[in-house]
Amino acid sequence: MGLGHFRHRTYTHLTTPVEPLTRLTQALGGPTLWVKRDDRTGLAGGGNKTRKLEYLVSEALEGGATALITCGAVQSNHCRLTAAAANREGLACHLVIREKIPGQYREEASGNNLLFRLLGATLHVVPPNTDLDAAMAKLAYEMAASGTLAHVVPMGGSNATGSLGYVRCAKEITQWSIDAGVSLSAVVCASSSGGTHAGLVAGLHPEGVDVVGISVDWDSEPQTEVVVALVEAVTQKLLAPSIADEAVVVHDDYVGPGYAQGTPQMAEAVRMFAQLEGILLDPVYTGKTAAGFIDLVRRGTWSKDDHVLFVHTGGSPALFEYAEQVLP
Numbered sequence: 001m002g003l004g005h006f007r008h009r010t011y012t013h014l015t016t017p018v019e020p021l022t023r024l025t026q027a028l029g030g031p032t033l034w035v036k037r038d039d040r041t042g043l044a045g046g047g048n049k050t051r052k053l054e055y056l057v058s059e060a061l062e063g064g065a066t067a068l069i070t071c072g073a074v075q076s077n078h079c080r081l082t083a084a085a086a087n088r089e090g091l092a093c094h095l096v097i098r099e100k101i102p103g104q105y106r107e108e109a110s111g112n113n114l115l116f117r118l119l120g121a122t123l124h125v126v127p128p129n130t131d132l133d134a135a136m137a138k139l140a141y142e143m144a145a146s147g148t149l150a151h152v153v154p155m156g157g158s159n160a161t162g163s164l165g166y167v168r169c170a171k172e173i174t175q176w177s178i179d180a181g182v183s184l185s186a187v188v189c190a191s192s193s194g195g196t197h198a199g200l201v202a203g204l205h206p207e208g209v210d211v212v213g214i215s216v217d218w219d220s221e222p223q224t225e226v227v228v229a230l231v232e233a234v235t236q237k238l239l240a241p242s243i244a245d246e247a248v249v250v251h252d253d254y255v256g257p258g259y260a261q262g263t264p265q266m267a268e269a270v271r272m273f274a275q276l277e278g279i280l281l282d283p284v285y286t287g288k289t290a291a292g293f294i295d296l297v298r299r300g301t302w303s304k305d306d307h308v309l310f311v312h313t314g315g316s317p318a319l320f321e322y323a324e325q326v327l328p
């Protein structure tokens with residue numbers, strides 16, 4: 001069953017551009033580096049979740065939902081974009097926001113939190129260690145009791161349906177490769193809730209392109225397990241041949257002290273992209289992913305004749321809340 005069989009909403013009208021990272025390539029001394037500008041997808045502020053939401057919200061509407069519920073961290077890009085998609089469709093949006101440490105949530109915080117509020121989402125702030133799936137299920141139950149059918153979008157939009165968005169992205173990358181006459185050796189992406197990584201593996205592994213996931217959160221073993229399960233789920237959904245577990249590669253050397261906690265390599269990567277290419281990354285996801293991308297290039301992972309593509313999954317609105325992590 002082809003990807004075209006699955007209905008989706010349209011929040012992004014064009015294939016996102018692929019641009020050469022000419023000055024970064026020069027600074028690092030090759031291979032030839034490229035960036036897929038998935039920070040320029042549609043909806044408020046763009047980023048990878050827009051592609052997933054095109055499929056997820058379509059499913060919600062088909063089920064007759066009049067509200068969306070999702071969850072995330074205090075600066076969640078996924079929550080921002082879910083709120084924007086809900087507005088586009090005229091749905092209510094409820095966000096379950098989990099603190100990492102008690103009292104972390106600040107109503108006046110900038111970045112994505114400002115945008116949740118501007119977009120008019122209803123926030124439910126819950127303490128650390130809250131079971132998010134259970135909290136969302138309870139909320140959906142309560143809303144149903146008062147007559148609202150809410151569709152629960154999983155953490156990060158990462159299930160088989162959301163991952164279809166990144167199978168679609170993989171198809172764009174393959175088409176670009178043909179059109180531009182560029183044979184890619186590898187594609188590098190962030191790996192967190194896993195749907196981006198899984199969709200890219202499902203779409204690119206059969207084309208002979210390696211996908212390198214950079215974890216921003218977990219150790220490589222549990223992260224690999226999450227992505228392998230999602231690859232299986234999305235290939236099954238597509239009735240496509242299964243993909244060997246070995247196709248899922250996760251590096252966990254760039255997480256640092258933990259999720260959303262800065263590292264010197266992340267700060268260097270954010271500044272290099274800004275100052276060499278005029279491209280804004282974010283400290284939590286793409287900054288750490290770019291730190292891995294740059295380090296793997298410096299270590300000679302690819303030869304000078306290779307072409308390697310970095311998937312920019314967005315997130316720059318969070319920069320405004322994490323200035324101290326990225327400025328010297």
Ligand SMILES: Cc1ncc(COP(=O)(O)O)c(C=O)c1O
Pocket residue numbers: 047048076077078156158190191192193194195196197282285286313314315316
């Ligand atoms: C900007 C950005 N990049 C990458 C990711 C990771 O994508 P995934 O959750 O599909 O692994 C996220 C997840 O929230 C994100 O917000």
